[in-house]
Amino acid sequence: GAGVSQSPSNKVTEKGKDVELRCDPISGHTALYWYRQSLGQGLEFLIYFQGNSAPDKSGLPSDRFSAERTGGSVSTLTIQRTQQEDSAVYLCASSLGGTALSYGYTFGSGTRLTVV
Amino acid sequence: AQTVTQSQPEMSVQEAETVTLSCTYDTSESNYYLFWYKQPPSRQMILVIRQEAYKQQNATENRFSVNFQKAAKSFSLKISDSQLGDTAMYFCAFLTGFQKLVFGTGTRLLVSP
Numbered sequence: 001g002a003g004v005s006q007s008p009s010n011k012v013t014e015k016g017k018d019v020e021l022r023c024d025p026i027s028g029h030t031a032l033y034w035y036r037q038s039l040g041q042g043l044e045f046l047i048y049f050q051g052n053s054a055p056d057k058s059g060l061p062s063d064r065f066s067a068e069r070t071g072g073s074v075s076t077l078t079i080q081r082t083q084q085e086d087s088a089v090y091l092c093a094s095s096l097g098g099t100a101l102s103y104g105y106t107f108g109s110g111t112r113l114t115v116v
Numbered sequence: 117a118q119t120v121t122q123s124q125p126e127m128s129v130q131e132a133e134t135v136t137l138s139c140t141y142d143t144s145e146s147n148y149y150l151f152w153y154k155q156p157p158s159r160q161m162i163l164v165i166r167q168e169a170y171k172q173q174n175a176t177e178n179r180f181s182v183n184f185q186k187a188a189k190s191f192s193l194k195i196s197d198s199q200l201g202d203t204a205m206y207f208c209a210f211l212t213g214f215q216k217l218v219f220g221t222g223t224r225l226l227v228s229p
């Protein structure tokens with residue numbers, strides 16, 4: 001597609017429920033990132049996929065968080081047993097890999113998750 | 117670990133004036149890249165300007181320019197002739213080793229008529 005697409009745009013869920021957030025990167029972009037932006041905070045790195053390499057999961061805050069990327073394209077971030085502190089905007093970004101990363105990422109518009 | 121610090125949570129400027137947003141970073145690397153991103157209310161992060169650490173010349177993009185001081189590990193953004201559309205959150209970010217971007221906490225800029 002022309003840009004990075006994220007769905008849903010907004011999600012309200014009850015505490016304890018599971019949620020899935022979707023990211024459709026720019027076609028041909030091999031690198032895909034998930035960040036979390038809590039109210040008044042900067043962007044917190046969650047996970048990074050690069051081609052067929054094992055993902056960098058070093059930013060996932062707990063084992064309730066997981067992500068996968070199927071076929072090197074679409075990615076899904078899953079949060080199990082949601083807690084109120086999970087409320088945030090979840091941003092996805094993609095980029096061409098390798099040295100092209102030095103030109104920055106293209107971001108989606110994010111999913112605002114509200115846990116009530 | 118690399119860190120990025122933006123010490124100004126909020127800034128205000130009047131239309132047509134110039135404003136400078138501050139950013140400092142900490143790294144032991146010698147080769148890296150620095151970025152300023154803008155986040156309007158639409159939430160989409162937009163790349164404003166990029167600087168390569170091995171280039172001494174400061175990057176410019178139209179009304180946006182940076183003051184890159186490598187020894188001081190400082191990377192400020194100057195916005196000239198501010199416009200109402202410049203109202204947004206601005207994030208400074210750092211990249212090394214072609215890994216992940218590390219972001220500061222952001223500066224909220226309000227441009228008033």
